[in-house]
Amino acid sequence: MLTFIGLGLFDENDISLKGLEAIKNADMVFAEFYTSCLMGSNIERLEELYGKKVNVLSREDVEISPDWLAEAKDKNVVFLTGGDTMVSTTHVDLRLRAKDLGIDTKLIHGASIASAICGLSGLQNYRFGKSSTIPHPYTSSRGVTVISETPYDTIKLNKEHNMHTTVFLDIDKDKGYMTVNQALELLLKVEDKRGEGVMEDAIVVGIARAGSDVPVVKAGYAHTLKDEDLGEPLHILVVPASLHFIEAEALVKLAGAPESILEGLDD
Template structure:
C-alpha cells in the first residue's frame, strides 16, 4: 500500500490525526521537500514528532526514477508532502505510476494554501479562476533575461471573467524561494512592457507563513507591495478581480488594505 500524506501548511504539528497514525504504522516513510516544504520544521523535528525515521527524496527520485515505488508492492509506504497531498501534478503522476504497477493507494489530505488564502483574506473561494505560477527569470542563449508572461496572461483572462487569481511563486534549488516582492516586480515589468495597467494601480495581496501563529497578510496597491517586508518564505500572491463589498471590507480589516477600496466598491 502507498499512502500519500499531506502534512499541512507550516510545521510538523499541522499533520492530521489520521495522517499521524499512517506515518507511525507505515513500514517506511519518505518525504519530498522540493514542491513545497514545512518552513516551521525540519527533518529532525518531524522525526521527533512522528517517532519515525524519514527518508528524503530528491527531485529525480520522485519525477524521473521513483525506484521506491517497488517497495509499496510488499510493504506499507508513507509518502509525505507539504500542504495537501494532491495539489501538485507531480504527486498525481506518482499515484498513476503506482496504480499501473498494481499498487493500492490511499490519500490522507492536509490543509492547503488554496483554502488558506480565502480564510486569511476574506476573498471567496468560488470566485477564484485558474491559478498561475511565476517562475524565476532565465537567461536565453543570446544572453537576454527572459520573464515569463504566462502568469500575466492568466491574471488577465481571470480578470476579464471577474475572477481572482492565486499566484504561486517559484521554488528553485539554485535561485531559492521567490518572494512576494520579486513576484510583484516581475508582473509590473510585464505591465510596463505591454503598456497596460493590469497590475499597477490594482489591489494585490501578499501572504507569508500561512499556518503559523503569526502569518503576514497584506493587501495594497501592487507597487506598494513591491517594497513591503513579508519576512521569511513561503510566500504567495493573490490578485483580486472586482471585489464584492464583503471582500473589500475583509481586505481592509484583515489585510490592512487602503480604505479607499471601500469607496470604489460602494460606487459599483
C-alpha cells in the same frame, strides 16, 4: 499500499492524527519538499515526532525515476508532502503510476494553502480561477534575461472572467524562495513591456507564513506592496478581480488595504 499524506502548512504539528498514525504504522517513509515545504520545521523534528527515518526524494526521484514506488508492492509505504497531498499535479501523476504498477493507494489530506488564502484574506473561495506560478528569471543561451509572461496572461484571463488569481512563487534550490516583492517586480516589468493594464492600479494581496502563529497578510496596490517587507518565507501572492463589498471590507480590516477600495461598491 502507498498512502499519500499531506502535512499541512507550517510545522510538524500541523499533521492530522490520522496521518500521524499512518506514518507510525508504515514500513517506509518518503517525502518531497520541492513543491512546498514546512518552514517551521526540519527533517530532524519530523523524524523525532514520527519515530521513523524520513527518506527525502529529489524532483528526479518523484517525476522521472520513481523507482522507490516498487517498495509499496509488498510494504506499507507513506509519501509525505507539504500542504494537501493532491494539490500538485506531480502527486496525481505519481498516484497514477502506482495504480499502473498494481499498487493500492490511499489519501490522507492536510491543510492547504488554497483554503488558507481565503481564510486569511476574506476572499471568497468560489471566485478563484486558474492559478499560476512565477518562476525565477533565467539567462538564455544569448545572455538575455528571460521573464516568464505566462503568469501575467493567466491573471489577465481570470480578470476578463472576473475571477481572482492565486500566484504561487518559485522555490529553487539555488535561487531560493521567491518573495512577494520579487514576484510583483517581475509582473510590473511585464506590464511595462506590454502595457495592457493588467497590473496597473491592481489591488494585490501578499501572504507570508500561512499556518504559523504569526502569518502576515497585506493588501494594497501592486506598485506599493512591492516595497513592503513581509518577512521570512513562504510567500504567496493573490491578484483579485473586482471585489464584493464583504471581500473589500475584509481586505481593509484584515489586510490593511486602503479604504479607497470600498468606494463605489454595493453593500
